[in-house]
Amino acid sequence: MAVSAELLPFGEQATLVSSVRNYSNPWGQPRRGREKWAAGLRVPEAGESTTVFFAGCSYAYLVPEEARSAVRLLTAAGEAPLLLGADEACCGGPLARIGERDAFRETALRNIESLRAVGAARVVAACPGCLKALREYASISDLDLEVLHITQVLDGALAEGRLAFRAPEALTVTYHDPCHLGRGQGILDEPRRLLEAVDGLTLLEMEHSGLYSTCCGAGGGVRTAFPGLAARIAEKRVHAARETGADLLVTCCPWCEQNLGEAADGAGGPEVVGLLSLLARCL
Secondary structure (H helix, E strand, O other), X not given: OOOOOOOOOOHHHHHHHHHHHHHOOOOOOOHHHHHHHHOOOOOOOXXXXXXXXXXXXXXXHOOHHXXXXXXXXXXXXXXXXXXXXXXXXXXXXXXXXXXXXXHHHHHHHHHHHHHHHOOOOEEEEOOHHHHHHHXXXXXXXXXXXXXXXXXXXXXXXXXXOOOOEEEEEEEEEEEEOOOOOOOOOOOOHHHHHHHHOEEEEEEOOOOOOHHHOOOOOOOOOHHHHXXXXXXXXHHHHHHHHHHOOOOEEEEOOHHHHHHHHHHHHHHOOOEEEEHHHHHHHOO
């Protein structure tokens, strides 16, 4: 409603728009550093694969171990991906969510050009916000792309016997559904099937989960414009996770991981971990 009424962006969010336009990421980080997360990884060259892993700004700059884990998991599943490296720009999702449609189109077209240049036929995203944005590219381009979330790819590999997981020690975990992944795109079962497939791991559900999961507090530009509100929402979610008695609070969104992680640190746990790094530890 705020977007429709043209009440956005708020002043704090205007900085985000400027950063994406000037640096191709919301964090004001240099473009040249975008590909550092992939240093040392063995990945195909252009022409050797038609699958691209789209890391996204948050995983590339803020949670690089999750991006590296994604490539490790895809490779283990026989789906070794191409990377766009420094040619990857912000997906544009944060811009679209605050009503900046022209800026969204600008960054989307840059990515479409890069994807076309490497001959991409399929894009795999780990960030739910990136997934949603990438699926909107079809409305502004004739580039024929299959866009999947990484849990969909890994779940398929699991069903075909191409992946197996074993926890290094007995663990209990609870899973937080990111809004854009669960309610937003209906990807609810795949992350759970992956967790339940880990030998030695037990999944415990929070009272509100799946379609009824509550927000972490970070999305929709809330953390940027109203950090205090975002923190209070995260504290409630962390409390719900703690009530399950789980050792770990697992999620599959960099915004959720960051916001819930800060709340959990202040509340004395549980530890917040990314789904991909957890699964990579269990290969």
